[in-house]
Amino acid sequence: MGLDFSMVPKYLDIILLGCAYTIGITVAAAILSFFGGIVFAVIALYAPWVIRQPFRLVAWIFMGTPLLLQLFLIYFGLVQVGIDLPAVVAGIIGLGLHFAVYNSELIQTAILSVDKGQMEAARTLGLSRGEALRKVVIPQAVRDVIPPISNNMIALLKDSALVSVIGVSELTLSAQRVIGKTYRPFEFYLLAAAFYYVINLAMEWVQRKIERRISISR
Amino acid sequence: MDIELMLKVYPFFLEAAWLTIVLSVLTAVLGLICGTLGAFARLSRFAILRFIAAAYVSVFRGTPALIQLFILYFGGPQIGIQLDAFEAGVIGLGINAGAYMAETIRGGIISIDKGQREAARTLGLSHWQAMYKIILPQAARLMVRPLGVNLNMLIKATALVAAISVVELTYTAQRYIGSTYKPFEMFLLAGVLYMIIIYVTGRGVVWLDRKVQIT
Structure with a gap:
């Protein structure tokens, strides 16, 4: 059959729209996974036993x-259960929660490694435990985990291709749709791969910038 | 929860789990081969080999494994590569896993003190002798745990071949969710089997790691 890229310009707009979806989904899921990760970490560390243990079990399964x-x-x-969400919302929730669990593991370790004196000092100064966590401990912990979390965000971009399977029209599914019309799988999947790359x-460039910034600020 | 239904369909999940294990083993072997070649090429004296290996690692880690599978399985016939879904799954996932393992293996090798190599060379060993007799035995110990992480990721990545209709665990779960409308029960069945596979492999890695350490 050979390769023929002459059809690419005609369908480029569909692929570009898919690209926009992929970027949007990645950003939305990344934000969800970041804040979800912080919430999950606090639950896994500080919630009462009856909540903490089942929660850890679910995280372990995920x-x-x-x-x-x-x-x-x-x-x-x-x-x-009767909640009929659009596929794109289900996809963002699925990706976001999945990576929130991974981020939570990193954040837990970071929270535990913040010096105990920080919490004690904040408590002595009259902050409640929740305030001390929110204003003193977690900000320091989060700074430490930004490099590994940014790795997770890059992994999230690549895993966003999976939501094509539940019918979200992102880059992979857009390529699939174009292939349905053109019968040119090699060309259009390769094009999609190029856009992902x-x-x-x-994202790697931004990651390096942020890492340099953090290492300077220390 | 519909226990009766779960009891009725679980034999199919066991069969599918077996295929997931076979897929994982074959993928891991191919991944190790590609990873070792990739790592050595990245450390080679020849710039061309270093460039090819760096491109391999960057491109295969920088694009979704699902797209790589699709290019191989659906696009392959256009360039004369005709594979069935299972073969495409093993080869596609294996090459992908190799890119990640190449970084792990390279990391292990370069973390061995330079003095070890210099001392071996001074004592008259050739470049390859120094590698095989001095550096690799030390580096291999450092690689067990991180390769274990690669293996864990790889087992979960075998779920991707569900998208090209290989009847492994995730595909089976998806099919039964579609026909029974019991997503939670089917997730539980497949999930428990994945957890067993992941847990046993994890213990195996810990055992191997302990076994190779010098105390």
């Missing part, structure tokens, strides 16, 4: 099973 399987659970599970390089 880390030991494939994201694709979890996406099916969330998408079809929500429909079953460029977004990935851009």
